[in-house]
Amino acid sequence: MRAKAQLRSFVLAALMAAAPLAGAAEAANSIAIDVATGKVLSQSNATQRWYPASTTKLMTAYVALKALEEGTVQLDTPIVMTRDAARQAPSKMGFPPGSVMRLDTALRMMLVKSANDVAYAIAQSLGGGSAEVFVGAMNRAAADLGMQDTHFINPNGLPGDGQYSSAKDLGILGVAIRRQFPAFTDYFSTEAISSGQALIKNGNGLLGRYKGADGMKTGYICASGFNLVASATRDNRTIVAVVVGAEGPIVRERLAAEVIENGFNTNPRSIRETVEDLPHSDGPPADISAAVCSAAGRTQRANERESEETRTETFGSPYMTEMTRPPATVPVALGGAAAGRGFDAGISMIAAYGIPIPTPRPTQASEAAGTDETRALDARRAEARPGADILGDRVTAERTR
Numbered sequence: 001m002r003a004k005a006q007l008r009s010f011v012l013a014a015l016m017a018a019a020p021l022a023g024a025a026e027a028a029n030s031i032a033i034d035v036a037t038g039k040v041l042s043q044s045n046a047t048q049r050w051y052p053a054s055t056t057k058l059m060t061a062y063v064a065l066k067a068l069e070e071g072t073v074q075l076d077t078p079i080v081m082t083r084d085a086a087r088q089a090p091s092k093m094g095f096p097p098g099s100v101m102r103l104d105t106a107l108r109m110m111l112v113k114s115a116n117d118v119a120y121a122i123a124q125s126l127g128g129g130s131a132e133v134f135v136g137a138m139n140r141a142a143a144d145l146g147m148q149d150t151h152f153i154n155p156n157g158l159p160g161d162g163q164y165s166s167a168k169d170l171g172i173l174g175v176a177i178r179r180q181f182p183a184f185t186d187y188f189s190t191e192a193i194s195s196g197q198a199l200i201k202n203g204n205g206l207l208g209r210y211k212g213a214d215g216m217k218t219g220y221i222c223a224s225g226f227n228l229v230a231s232a233t234r235d236n237r238t239i240v241a242v243v244v245g246a247e248g249p250i251v252r253e254r255l256a257a258e259v260i261e262n263g264f265n266t267n268p269r270s271i272r273e274t275v276e277d278l279p280h281s282d283g284p285p286a287d288i289s290a291a292v293c294s295a296a297g298r299t300q301r302a303n304e305r306e307s308e309e310t311r312t313e314t315f316g317s318p319y320m321t322e323m324t325r326p327p328a329t330v331p332v333a334l335g336g337a338a339a340g341r342g343f344d345a346g347i348s349m350i351a352a353y354g355i356p357i358p359t360p361r362p363t364q365a366s367e368a369a370g371t372d373e374t375r376a377l378d379a380r381r382a383e384a385r386p387g388a389d390i391l392g393d394r395v396t397a398e399r400t401r
Contacts, residue, residue, distance in 0.1 A: 028225075028246045028255060029167045031275070032263035035178050035231075035238040038274040041263040043168070047278055049149050049285040050244045052165040053219030054091075054114045055227050056157030058173050059138045060122060061107055061188075065181045066141065067126060068103075078125065078337035079106040083354065085121035089158055092117040093195070095334065098353025102337045104187075109332055111217060112193045112202045116156040123155035131155060142169070145176050148280035159221050164285040167242040168278050174216055174229045174240035175275070188215035188231070191327035201327055205253040206230050208323040209314055210260070216240070218249075222293035223285075226252040232260050239263040245288060248301040250308060250315050257319040 031046035033039070040046075067073040081099040093115045095101075101109075101118075103126075109118045120131060127134030135152050142150045147169035153162045177188070191208055192201045206213035212232040219227035225245040232239055241259045246252035291297055307316070314320040335348035343350045 028243060028251075030241065030243045030255065030259050031167045031171045032239055032241040032259045033171045033175055033275050034263070034268040035175050035240055037268045038175065038276065039268040039271045040273045040275055040278065041239065041266045041268065041271065042259060043278070046167040046171070046242070047149065047281045049164045049166055049281050049283065050227075051159070051163065051221060051224035051285050051287070052150075052157055052170060052244075053221045053224040053227050054116075054157040055165070055170055055217050055219035055229050055244075056152060056155065056163070057110050057114065057119050057219075058170070058177065058217050058229060059142065059152060060119050060134075060155040061111060062173060062177055062181075063134065063137050063141055064103065064107060064122060064126060065177070065184060069181075073103060073126060074338065075102065075104040076336065076338045077103040078340040078343075079103055079118070079121050080125055080340065080350065081117065081121045082124050084131070085117045085124060088116040088120050088156060091115060096349075098350040099334050100337055100340070100343065100347055100350060101332075101334050105332050105334075105336070107187055108190055108193055108330060109195075111187055112190050113200050114203060114218065116158060119156035120154070142173075145172055146276055147172050157219055157221070159223060166281060167244050168275060170227075170229050170242045170244070171240055172275055174231060174242065177216070178231060178238055178240060185214060188217065189213070190330050192329040193332045194329050195332050199327075199329065203249070204228065204230065205249060205315065206232070206256060206260075206320070208325070208327060209253075209320045210257050211319075214238075218252075220249075222289040223287045225288050225292045228252050228256050230256045230260065232264075234264060237264070245286070247292060247297060248304050250301075250304045253320070254315045254317045257315070257317045261319045 029045040029048055029050065031043040032041040034041055064073070068075070079101050081095045081097055083097045086095065086097045091114045093109055093113060095117065103122070106118050106122050109115045110122065123131040123134035127137070131154070134155055138152045138155065142152070147165065150165040150169040151162055153160050157163070178185070189207060190202060192199055194200070203218040204213075204216070210232060212234040213230065214233050215231040216229045225247060226249050227244040227246075228242070230241050230243075239260050241256055241263065243252050243256045243259065246255060314322045335346055337345065339345040
């Protein structure tokens with residue numbers, strides 16, 4: 001009870017402190033879940049539908065890890081940067097079409113850089129060349145997990161009608177990842193990646209600053225505000241917390257640290273409600289663009305950054321400390337993948353990518369359905385849809401771009 005009272009007091013204080021952005025502050029929905037039991041340690045408007053933004057990429061990672069678990073793909077499965085993928089809006093790695101990388105490398109780029117182009121490339125490569133097929137798998141997985149207030153239209157979280165989730169559902173997803181794929185925890189806790197001379201830090205400010213923080217993913221678009229699915233482990237106990245709709249990254253991290261800390265101070269044995277017990281919602285997701293991306297919103301975030309220069313507590317939180325060491329960094333690069341249709345193993349760029357393969361004109365009418373033309377047609381489709389053979393019989397509705 002004391003922990004719940006502390007949480008209510010904190011939320012009230014946050015609302016008062018953020019008066020210029022009252023709409024956004026009121027929208028800072030949250031939930032904390034004990035991973036082992038699924039108990040809801042705290043929640044505030046957790047069932048309200050919300051734009052997930054780049055926390056969508058957690059589901060992209062979940063579907064990829066499920067494919068790994070089922071053996072339909074491998075860590076070195078080639079992920080091809082298609083033209084559609086390269087056209088995705090930032091944040092992105094910016095690799096040219098035809099670039100090839102390993103699946104495990106692509107996952108780290110997507111989770112640390114929040115690379116929209118890489119997320120789309122993963123979807124196309126694992127979806128038999130069709131991002132739509134992969135998104136269908138995302139929605140099926142969401143339904144299987146009980147994410148009743150979630151629907152995806154893309155694999156990266158870029159804005160679009162029909163893309164929505166909730167703090168509760170994102171919490172369900174985070175818990176599922178921690179339970180089902182413990183061997184891949186470090187993918188979600190990677191503090192930074194290096195690509196060539198570039199050092200790319202993880203946007204999750206809890207990593208390296210909050211005791212026990214070990215994941216998971218940030219997200220931001222104007223309509224959603226600043227979102228975070230976070231996890232932390234202490235004394236063999238893991239908590240997943242979700243904050244959606246914060247008015248800035250500093251406020252988001254500060255609130256997430258508070259929610260997790262209160263969770264660690266709450267005994268799950270004293271709670272009966274699990275995350276599956278929470279009701280589902282309906283209607284369109286909330287849109288807080290007017291508050292977050294207004295002049296007042298930008299001023300509020302600028303003031304937070306200035307205040308950070310003189311604060312004695314990191315992000316204004318008593319539960320966070322300054323990160324005085326370099327971030328733990330994992331190098332990433334193109335190449336090193338297995339062979340794919342039409343290209344050899346290990347290459348970093350497909351030669352003449354996108355140029356159609358000429359096929360001979362059949363000399364007899366009977367050859368129109370012959371094996372030679374069939375092979376040529378398959379080759380052209382593979383060029384247009386790299387990775388079309390990866391999921392095999394799992395792909396049920398491929399589309400040729």
